[in-house]
Amino acid sequence: MAGIFTELGVAGRLAGRSLLRRLRAEVSAPPDLQAFTRGMQQLLDQATPASVGNYAWLTLPATQAPWFPGNFVLQAGDAVSYFVEGRVYANRFLDIYLNPALQLWCKVGAQGEIFRGTRNSHSFVAQSGGELTFGNYFPNDWADAQGQRKQSDAVYQSLGGELKILMIRWNGSAAEGLQQLLAHGDYQGRIQAELQRIEQGDTTPPGWHYLWHLGPGEIYRQQQDAHGQACIHCHTHADVGILQKDVDLPLTAHSEISWRWCINQLPSTLREDAVPSHDYLSLAVEFDNGRDITYYWSSTLPEGTGYDCPLPNWKGIEYHVVVRSGQAGLGQWLDERRNLHDDYRKYMGEPPARITRVWLIANSIFQRGTGDCAYAQIRLHSAAGDTSVL
Incomplete structure (x- = not known):
């Protein structure tokens, strides 16, 4: 395994790359969370009560340990979609960060099983009633299916950034609600992308x-x-x-x-x-x-x-x-x-x-x-x- 000098050498090379990208203006700017909020809210403002049951916004700091309340209570059978934007930094100087899809996990109710989506949006049907809560993943790891952690929650203090989350409970299915919302427009193709993900289904190879x-x-x-x-x-x-x-x-x-x-x-x-x-x-x-x-x-x-x-x-x-x-x-x-x-x-x-x-x-x-x-x-x-x- 690499020793401390190897780690420092790799970090130095990554720092050099990061600096070069910054000089070339190739480092991507953090997502504009205000623009994300405005764009999605404008769509919601046009939605009909027949499609959207209710919705809520949540800001999740990267330093927040699981499980953070979404102030969003569900009943068994509710169809829900969430959209997330933001960035969680493991190291700002080296420009090492995680995409929201990997970092954001969820569960419904205190004893619910944890889950996450494959993209920065996800739709699901609540299997039981309870509050929808959220948890940062990296740099910790899950010890069980209810979201206990393997390390102390103090590890989250090393992170930076935040995630902005929109939760929507639909009156019908998620696909129906998204189609109705799409009729009023889209924001950065996010509604269409979630519909495509739902239509695509599970891509896991059979038997694996x-x-x-x-x-x-x-x-x-x-x-x-x-x-x-x-x-x-x-x-x-x-x-x-x-x-x-x-x-x-x-x-x-x-x-x-x-x-x-x-x-x-x-x-x-x-x-x-x-x-x-x-x-x-x-x-x-x-x-x-x-x-x-x-x-x-x-x-x-x-x-x-x-x-x-x-x-x-x-x-x-x-x-x-x-x-x-x-x-x-x-x-x-x-x-x-x-x-x-x-x-x-x-x-x-x-x-x-x-x-x-x-x-x-x-x-x-x-x-x-x-x-x-x-x-x-x-x-x-x-x-x-x-x-x-x-």
């Missing part, structure tokens, strides 16, 4: 699911490669997602995993073992002790490099192993095969008993770059035979 405490996404989609074979395409930009598929196999000396992948673009040009540059694409395997080993393509680190995850919430859980490095081979379908038992013993210690999941990981939140790749023919191999994952 997103890691619950990171939340859902639109990063992965089931597709076909040039030969008509099933593959999963991944596109990430300023977001993060872990796609998982459950398995249950013994981990023995013969346990191997193989896969094909085509990496078109890496999300980082810096070494990935430091927190502010920890953007990467990978395939991972989880074991019954809760740990995982993740195989990834590094932009700069040598093949064979291994390190514990630098993110505080993932230290001691995830271990990174570089299986390819640099630009050579990008854009080509390549085959990989690893012995899981040997790699675990080499990098992590005494191997556990069983293999429990296969993951696909995409992270681009820190540098807000773009990563693009596809995976195919994922197989787990053992002395007893092969198991197809994809």
Whole structure:
């Protein structure tokens, strides 16, 4: 894992990039929350009582710990949409910030389960009655489905910025209400975008699911490669997602995993073992002790490099192993095969008993770059035979 001097070196390079972007006027200005409020309010002012039941506005400071009351009480079956704008800074100097879709989580009622949307707007039907409350996510993490946190809420004091949230309860379905509101106009295409998201539906590849405490996404989609074979395409930009598929196999000396992948673009040009540059694409395997080993393509680190995850919430859980490095081979379908038992013993210690999941990981939140790749023919191999994952 990177030491303090490596972290400082990465931070220095990111600071240089940020300064250069500022000199070139390429740093995007923070969202105009007043303009957002005016634009959405103008639409609401034209809405008919037949479509909009009621609405409310809320400002959520980045330093506010969960769960913050929205002063918006729902009944089971209510159709709701929310729209959010703003920016939460992890580091203003390095221009590291999170998009609202990743940062803003919700729940209905004190015992309700937490959830978030995949975009800066989201529509849902309340499964139970109670007050709609909101919570900042980063830099904490969820300990359970009711939104208890793994770290002290003091970690939120390191953040800056705020989010502006509009909550709307519809008299009919969300799609019907949005269509009626759209008849009076739109603001920056937000109403149309939410309608499109609803119409699109869930894009999660069949048989897979997103890691619950990171939340859902639109990063992965089931597709076909040039030969008509099933593959999963991944596109990430300023977001993060872990796609998982459950398995249950013994981990023995013969346990191997193989896969094909085509990496078109890496999300980082810096070494990935430091927190502010920890953007990467990978395939991972989880074991019954809760740990995982993740195989990834590094932009700069040598093949064979291994390190514990630098993110505080993932230290001691995830271990990174570089299986390819640099630009050579990008854009080509390549085959990989690893012995899981040997790699675990080499990098992590005494191997556990069983293999429990296969993951696909995409992270681009820190540098807000773009990563693009596809995976195919994922197989787990053992002395007893092969198991197809994809």
